[in-house]
Amino acid sequence: MKKPALSIIILLISFITANAQNSAISSSIENVEFKVDSVLAKMTLEEKVGQLVQYNGSWDLTGPASELGSKQKENNLKKGLVGSMLNVLSVEATREAQKLIMDNSRMKIPLIFGYDVIHGYKTIFPVPLGETASWDLEAMELSARIAAIESVAEGINWTFSPMIDVSRDARWGRIMEGSGEDPYLTSVVGVAKIKGYQGDDLSDQLTIAATAKHFAGYGFAEAGRDYNTVNLGENELHNSVLPPFKAAAEAGVATFMNSFNEIDGIPSTGNKYLQRDILKEDWDWKGFIVSDWGSIPEMINHGIAKDKKQASQIAINAGSDMDMEGGAYESSLAELVNEGIVDLAVVDDAVKRVLRVKFKLGLFDDPYKYADPAVKKNISYEDHRKTARTIAAKSIVLLKNEKDLLPIKASVKSIAVIGPLANDKDAPIGNWRAQGEANSAVSVVEGIKIAVGKDTKVKYALGATLGISERSFLLPLEINKTDRSGFKEAIELAKNSELVVMVLGEDAFQAGEGRSQAKISLAGLQQELLEEIKKVNNNIVLVLINGRPLEISWASENIPAIVVAWQLGTESGNAIADVLFGKYNPSGKLPVSFPRLVGQEPLYYNQKNTGRPSNDQHVTYSHYTDVKKDALYPFGYGLSYAQFEYGSLSLSGTEMNSEKEIEATITITNAGKVKGREVVQLYLQDIVGSTTRPVKELKGFQLVDLAPGEAKTITFTITPKMLEFYTANKIWEVEAGDFNVFVGGNSRDLKSAEFTFKN
Ligand code: BGC
Numbered sequence: 001m002k003k004p005a006l007s008i009i010i011l012l013i014s015f016i017t018a019n020a021q022n023s024a025i026s027s028s029i030e031n032v033e034f035k036v037d038s039v040l041a042k043m044t045l046e047e048k049v050g051q052l053v054q055y056n057g058s059w060d061l062t063g064p065a066s067e068l069g070s071k072q073k074e075n076n077l078k079k080g081l082v083g084s085m086l087n088v089l090s091v092e093a094t095r096e097a098q099k100l101i102m103d104n105s106r107m108k109i110p111l112i113f114g115y116d117v118i119h120g121y122k123t124i125f126p127v128p129l130g131e132t133a134s135w136d137l138e139a140m141e142l143s144a145r146i147a148a149i150e151s152v153a154e155g156i157n158w159t160f161s162p163m164i165d166v167s168r169d170a171r172w173g174r175i176m177e178g179s180g181e182d183p184y185l186t187s188v189v190g191v192a193k194i195k196g197y198q199g200d201d202l203s204d205q206l207t208i209a210a211t212a213k214h215f216a217g218y219g220f221a222e223a224g225r226d227y228n229t230v231n232l233g234e235n236e237l238h239n240s241v242l243p244p245f246k247a248a249a250e251a252g253v254a255t256f257m258n259s260f261n262e263i264d265g266i267p268s269t270g271n272k273y274l275q276r277d278i279l280k281e282d283w284d285w286k287g288f289i290v291s292d293w294g295s296i297p298e299m300i301n302h303g304i305a306k307d308k309k310q311a312s313q314i315a316i317n318a319g320s321d322m323d324m325e326g327g328a329y330e331s332s333l334a335e336l337v338n339e340g341i342v343d344l345a346v347v348d349d350a351v352k353r354v355l356r357v358k359f360k361l362g363l364f365d366d367p368y369k370y371a372d373p374a375v376k377k378n379i380s381y382e383d384h385r386k387t388a389r390t391i392a393a394k395s396i397v398l399l400k401n402e403k404d405l406l407p408i409k410a411s412v413k414s415i416a417v418i419g420p421l422a423n424d425k426d427a428p429i430g431n432w433r434a435q436g437e438a439n440s441a442v443s444v445v446e447g448i449k450i451a452v453g454k455d456t457k458v459k460y461a462l463g464a465t466l467g468i469s470e471r472s473f474l475l476p477l478e479i480n481k482t483d484r485s486g487f488k489e490a491i492e493l494a495k496n497s498e499l500v501v502m503v504l505g506e507d508a509f510q511a512g513e514g515r516s517q518a519k520i521s522l523a524g525l526q527q528e529l530l531e532e533i534k535k536v537n538n539n540i541v542l543v544l545i546n547g548r549p550l551e552i553s554w555a556s557e558n559i560p561a562i563v564v565a566w567q568l569g570t571e572s573g574n575a576i577a578d579v580l581f582g583k584y585n586p587s588g589k590l591p592v593s594f595p596r597l598v599g600q601e602p603l604y605y606n607q608k609n610t611g612r613p614s615n616d617q618h619v620t621y622s623h624y625t626d627v628k629k630d631a632l633y634p635f636g637y638g639l640s641y642a643q644f645e646y647g648s649l650s651l652s653g654t655e656m657n658s659e660k661e662i663e664a665t666i667t668i669t670n671a672g673k674v675k676g677r678e679v680v681q682l683y684l685q686d687i688v689g690s691t692t693r694p695v696k697e698l699k700g701f702q703l704v705d706l707a708p709g710e711a712k713t714i715t716f717t718i719t720p721k722m723l724e725f726y727t728a729n730k731i732w733e734v735e736a737g738d739f740n741v742f743v744g745g746n747s748r749d750l751k752s753a754e755f756t757f758k759n
Pocket of ligand 1 (some may be wrong): 116146213292293
C-alpha cells in the first residue's frame with residue numbers, strides 16, 4: 001500500500017487547524033474553493049476519475065447491477081478510486097466503507113453516502129404527492145428535517161430527494177414521488193424540502209445534502225410510460241419544467257440528478273444544453289450532477305453511443321459529473337483524457353464540484369462525522385411519529401361530503417370497515433419507503449377502533465383482496481380479479497351496520513418507479529365490491545389509499561362521501577380517523593387533477609386555450625365527444641367541514657409597471673359551525689403574449705385559519721416578477737398587456753379582476 005504523501009497530511013492538518021481556529025472563515029466560499037483547489041492539485045488522473053464513480057453497496061437495486069464483483073469494488077475503495085456509495089445503510093457499514101478509504105488510500109478523500117430518503121427514513125411521512133396536498137410548507141420542511149436526522153442516525157449524508165419533476169399524467173407511476181402538475185407549487189415545495197434536509201449549514205452534523213431530480217423533463221414521459229421518450233418544446237421546457245429546478249439551484253441545493261429520458265432526441269445525461277448551458281452557466285450553480293442509475297451506459301440503448309467509452313465522453317462533456325453505478329467513467333474516462341479525446345479541465349471541473357460538496361458537509365474535517373452512534377440515541381422516534389400523524393392529517397383531501405356524513409357522529413352505533421386496504425398495514429407506507437418497515441403503518445381499522453367512543457361497534461370485513469402482495473421487482477404484479485369469496489361476509493356486515501367506511505385504492509407498489517399503468521380505475525374487484533355494498537347501504541364513506549389520481553367517476557356520482565388519503569405513512573390509520581371523526585378538520589387540496597376518464601391524461605389545469613376552446617354546441621372544438629374535457633376534481637380542490645365564502649376581489653389599482661405592485665384583496669368568511677383552514681389560491685392569466693400562455697397559473701397561496709363566523713381579509717401582492725415568463729425573445733421577462741387575476745379555493749371556482757401592465 002502506498003503511504004499518503006506528507007504534503008497531503010500537512011495540507012489536511014492545516015485545514016483542520018484552520019477550521020478549529022476560525023469556523024466563520026473556514027465555511028466561507030473562498031476558503032472552500034482554496035481547499036478544493038489544493039486537494040485537486042495533488043490528485044492523479046485515476047484518483048480524479050475515482051471521485052466521479054459511485055458504487056451501489058447493497059442489493060436494494062433500482063436497475064441492473066454493475067459488472068464489478070464486491071472484492072474488486074473493495075479494492076477500488078482501498079485505492080481511493082471511488083467517490084461515493086449509495087444504499088450503504090447503518091453507521092457501522094458506512095464507517096467500515098469509509099475506513100477502507102481513510103486507512104488505505106493515498107489521498108484519503110472521504111466518501112459521501114447517498115440513499116433514496118424520499119418521504120422519511122424510518123418514520124414514514126405521506127408520499128410526496130400526498131404531502132404536497134397539505135400545501136403546508138412548514139410541515140414539509142419539518143418532515144424533511146426529521147428524515148435528515150433519521151438518515152444521519154444510519155450513516156447517510158446525502159438524499160436523492162426532492163423529486164421536483166412536474167407531472168401531469170396519472171398513468172406515470174412516479175407521479176407519487178413529486179408535487180403534481182403545477183410548476184409554482186412544485187418549486188416552493190422543493191425549496192421547503194431542501195431547507196429541511198440541508199438546514200442553513202451543510203456542515204451541521206444533523207443536516208444532509210439534498211438532490212434536485214430528475215433533470216429534466218422526466219415527468220413528461222410519453223403516454224405516462226416510465227423512461228419513455230419525451231418530446232418537449234423549448235417554451236414548455238422553460239415555462240413548465242425548469243422553474244422548480246431553478247428555484248432549487250437558487251436555494252443552494254447541493255446536488256442535481258439527471259434523468260433517464262431523452263428530450264427531443266438527446267438523453268438528459270448527454271444533454272449539454274440542460275446541464276452545462278442552463279444549469280452550470282446561466283444559473284451559475286456550483287454543485288455536482290449525479291447521473292441516474294446507469295443512465296450513462298443507457299445512452300447505448302438510447303442509440304447515441306456505441307459503447308461505454310463513447311457514452312462517457314458524451315456524458316462528461318455534457319456536464320454529468322458522477323456516474324451512478326454505470327461503470328462507464330471508471331472503465332474509460334482516464335483513457336479518454338489520455339487519448340486527448342476529453343479535456344482534463346472538464347474532468348477537473350467535475351471533481352471540484354464533488355469535492356466542494358464534501359468540504360461543505362465537513363467530511364474533510366471528520367470523515368466519520370455522519371457515522372456517529374450518539375445521533376440515534378438522541379432521537380425520539382415517538383416524537384417523530386406524532387409529527388407524522390399531524391402531517392398525514394393535513395395531507396388528506398375531502399372530495400365529497402353529502403348529507404354531512406362526515407365527520408362521523410358520536411351517535412353512530414355501528415361502523416363496518418370494509419375493503420382490501422381497510423386493515424392493510426403496508427399500503428400506506430408506499431413505495432420509496434427507505435427503511436420504513438413492511439406492515440408497520442397504523443391501518444384504517446386500527447385507527448377507527450382507537451378513535452370511536454365505547455358505544456360504537458366497529459367491525460371489519462376484507463371483501464376481496466387486491467392481490468398485489470409481491471414486493472420484488474419481478475413482473476407481473478398479481479391482481480385478484482376472480483376471488484369473490486369474501487363478498488358475502490362484507491355485504492352482510494354492510495347490511496347490518498349504520499355506516500360503512502370502504503377503504504379502496506392502491507397497493508404500496510402500484511405506484512413508483514417502473515409502475516406506470518394504462519388503467520387508473522380501482523384495480524381488481526374493488527369497483528364491483530363497492531357497487532355491491534352500495535346496494536345494501538347508502539351511508540358509505542369511501543377512503544382512498546392512493547399514490548396517483550384515480551378514476552372514480554362512478555363513486556363520485558354514487559357515493560356520498562369521498563376522502564383522498566393517499567399513502568400517508570406510518571401514522572396513516574390514526575390520521576384518517578382524526579379526519580373521519582372531526583378531530584382534524586380536513587384542509588388538504590389536490591396538487592393534481594383527478595380525471596373523469598384515464599383517456600383525458602395528461603390532464604392539468606394550467607393548459608393552453610388552443611385556437612378552439614370548448615364549445616358544447618358544436619363538434620369541431622377542442623374537447624371529447626364522449627366525456628367532458630375538464631377534471632372531475634380540479635387542481636387545488638378540497639372541502640372542509642367548515643364553509644368558506646369568498647367576497648368579491650378588489651385590486652389596489654388597475655395599472656401596473658416595473659416600479660409598481662398591485663395588491664389583490666379578498667375577504668373570506670367561515671360560514672360553518674367548526675373552525676377550519678382554507679388554502680386561498682392566487683392565479684394569474686397573461687391574456688395576450690408573444691407566445692401562447694396558459695389559461696391560468698398559480699402564483700401564490702395562503703393558509704388561513706378561521707373560527708366559525710370569523711372573516712379575514714387576505715392580501716396578495718402581485719409583483720412584476722410574477723408576470724414574467726420565457727418569451728419569444730427566449731428570456732424571462734414581463735410583457736406589457738392585460739392580465740386576469742383569480743382568487744379562490746380551487747383552480748375552477750374563482751373570483752376575478754383585471755389589470756394592465758405597462759412598460
Ligand atoms: C431512480 C432515482 C434514484 C436512483 C437510486 C433510480 O432508478 O430513478 O430516482 O435516486 O435509482 O436509487
